[in-house]
Amino acid sequence: MESGGREASTWREGRSGMIDSYERVTGRVPFATNVEVQGMLHAVLLRSQIAHGRITRIDVSRAKEVPGVHTILTGADIVVRGAFKARFGPVFRDQPILAIDKVRFVGEPVVAVAAEDRDIAVTALALIDVEYEELPAVFTPEEAMANGAPILHEERPELGATFADILINRSGDPNTCNTFKVRRGDIESGFAQSDHIFEDVFTSPSVQHVPLETHCCIASVERSRIVITTGTQIPYMVRGQIAEIFGLPASAVQVIAPPLGGAYGSKCYPSIEPIAAALSYFSGRPVRLQNARDEEFVTITKHGVKIYMKTGVRSDGRILARKVLALFNTGAYADIGPRLIKNGGYGTNGPVSIPHVWIDSHAVYTNVTPAGAFRGYGISQAAWAYDSQIDMIAHRLEMDPYELRMKNLLVDGEPFCTGELMHDVHFRELLTTARDRIGWDWSAAPERVGQKVRAKGMSCIIKSTVTPSTSTASVKLNDDGSLHILTSSIELGQGVHTLLVNLASDQLQIPVGRISVARVDTDVTPYDQQTSSSRSSWSMGHALTAAISDVKEQLLSRAAELSDEEASQLEIRNGHVSVIGAPEQGLSYQEVVRRTRAGNIVGRGFSQTQGGLDPESGQGVASVHWHQAAGAAEVEVDLETGHVKVVKYHAGVYAGRVVNQVHGELQTEGNLAMGLGQALWEELLYDNGQLQNGSLADYMIASFDDMPDEVDLNILESGRPDAELHGIGETSLPAVMPAIANAVFRATGVRITDLPLTAEKVLRGLKALEAEGGAKNGDLTTPDGASTDGQKHVVGSVT
């Protein structure tokens, strides 16, 4: 946050990069994975190898004999011998710490072993026998919602009290754990007024976050006190859940949250922490548990989603009506799915103004790995559908897809489908810059060189940020004039601590070298709702600013005690307290604190937003402001192999105000790398519930060589000095996949509606086009079910 005006800003000298860059490049960041606690045991988990079944027998007797094995635990042990709750989950307490009676997905933890070292634990694990009676299983929402489908949770899971604003709408379907609805305008009359109606189906597969650091925690449970060090994005969430499980006051649970080696949403909600805590409870020793890479793949994923989208359009291209059915595959346990489908639901409206909207968004239990938060939080899947579809509609109406988007994009003052009025809207600016920077020309034919063809595509997306939301921060101004920041925002590599330090430095006009960020620790650092939803710069930034204002006020009144002036005659200037108009006679902070014997000056800050939606109509306030992005890709497709190479990419994102240009660019480039992988290869492949590619040899993420030769960024500012910060941690990601698919369509005539755009899928599409006699309009379906443009589409007027 730029502040401090045009003063000689000496306090800014020597600022560069991350505040802990030295620690980062010399391997000194205290990630959870590096933490050792005296006397700790090492735990490993025996996981279910079947997708759905009743546990008929568990025999741990041979494992117990292995020297060095300390504790072996099953779900039944917890139920019978543990004086604590056996289930947890952020919304529904539906997830057993260890499987109880039943397993519901391949990879579900069934038995936990804690031993003196990991090798011993692994040896013992191999000696455990588990027998199951297999049950029929369901793997997709459609299977799960079918009549007579096996039921995953026979008893309705308990709804927790974690979220004051949770909307729960349980239909009659036993496997649907929540439904979110939007009802705006009159959908039928909207379609009646439309000249064309388009119905298409889009699917996004489930994918994994692949953080470099896998989940890791160390738990120490004593009679009336629990200490957990864990790699988490939300330490207060872990604290609340652990306190609830063990029936302890929150004050008896201490969660220490070190910096993370990447998370991308995977470390929002508890997963392995309750297991480590249960082992510690029974063993009386601290217990360390860390996922191996293959376990990371069965811990949490991004939702696989199928979206049916019906859109009514006037002949001039104006969108009049949209009806959506979104089926989110939330896996065997709800995790945050019941909340995420809200964002993924209204998200399908897209950045366009539509008078008549009807959306049903379901979170459905199936027998696969639980799905939860993932960078983009439901919006990637929604954007994949609506931005692909608007491109398809442009093609069918023979309109320039840029013009069609421009005609429909939301502008300031227009209502979103939730009824709230848009403000600070920059879609047109973003899209127009994207068009110019990629060199878009609708009339130009794709460029062909030999067997390769190049073309361009674009996209434009809207994303909310969690609302309502709360952040608090404290600062301590020490008696030497240095500052401590106490925040529970987590440093996950995005640079939030650096941002907060720079902010404090600017506001108090002291160098960054005199500011420290305390280790995040729920015993010490005050509440923050979450480090996710691209909210920290904004929300924690506000809380910190408030805390510093509090310090400044106290400084002024303390300084007044030392002078003849009233506090109102004093000001903070150049890192000193001085009489207004006489800056040369200032008192340093150190002098003020020492001479008044204040010890230190503690400031407190609070920031909160209001909002919420009506459960039946989805009307209300979904987001305090809107995150906005545009993308434009130029691709080169090999017509003989179907291989897609993204040669150029432009990412445009609205930041309101840029607080750190380099970090803003890095976040946006990171989004591109992640989006590239999801566009082209990423997909968790299951065969009867068995994950086929749960390793980094089989599961492909982008490497540096895959990045486009040319990356062009537009981190857009409003130009107003008081503009609100808009988070950019996720915003540019959902735009990547449709921009690439739209470019591939223009290059080849092949429209792929099911991610990812594998080379083979593109080649099959090309072959099918060939068979149907040329790429005239590209509307066809590929043989093996890889759907292409027009699969379900009905063009014509509805009467």
Add this chain to the structure above:
Amino acid sequence: MLAPRFLRPESSDEAVELLRSFEGAAKVVAGSTAMTIMLRQGLIEPDALIYVGGLPGLREIHEEDSRLRVGALCTHREVELSAEVRAVLPILAYTFGTVANVRVRNAATVGGVVAEADYASDPPAVLLGLGADVITTSPSGERRRPLLSFYRSFYETELDFDELIVAIDVPIPPSGTYAVYEKYVSRASEDRPCVGVFASAQFYGGLFHNVRIAIGAASETPQHVPAIDRAGDESDLRASVIGEIAEAYAEQTDTLDDMRGSSWYRKEMIRVWVRRALERVREDAYASPSPSRSSSIPDEMPRRDQ
């Protein structure tokens, strides 16, 4: 799971004696890039690992009698950068340079990639196309086998449990030979190949001779079918000839299905990449009809050098 014993013999003789004494329960380990993964995934549970990485005499590269001998312990990176290899068999340097990333290439050895017999590797197909022999030692003495009969099936070779690869021995193609390797990666750029195609031919008198193709990563073992290649001999490698060869490899290869592509897709890719490889051989030959060295240097070395 008991950790295997880790043994460090001081000579090849001692290594193979150790192998014999464990009667198949011991495994050789060199760069360990593949071994670590197999152990971690519990695919094998040897009683002992015989570490050969430091053995003397197995890390040399030398040229003799128109053959290039590459010691089994040479790393991929060493082959890639070797001035000697680049001079006489640039295609080999190029191929080893396409493997994985520089971190893997700095550890992975020539003996390791040949012995591992992973169908999705690059060097085996090229070595097969070049007509390389595998030289081994065991308590029963030294042996030489053509690579053509070395691979049995998935991860299975002719190696006996007490046999150690000491070198590969590659004939240097006669002058006027043009060779290319096309590594087709269908997913992220650090992936293993979906299909790898080696092609070479000698060009003189306006015609191509001694055409050799080898296909890797498409089937259980690398494929080289001299009967198909013969269609190119004494020809000008015109489109119809190339098409015929490409078609025959596509038809005859028993392609497999994996995440890099279905069996159908691999057949398509064989058709495309055999054709492209032979087209490049033809273009290279026409572009510089009398190369100073025996095989052409690929247009560019792989990008992932640094």
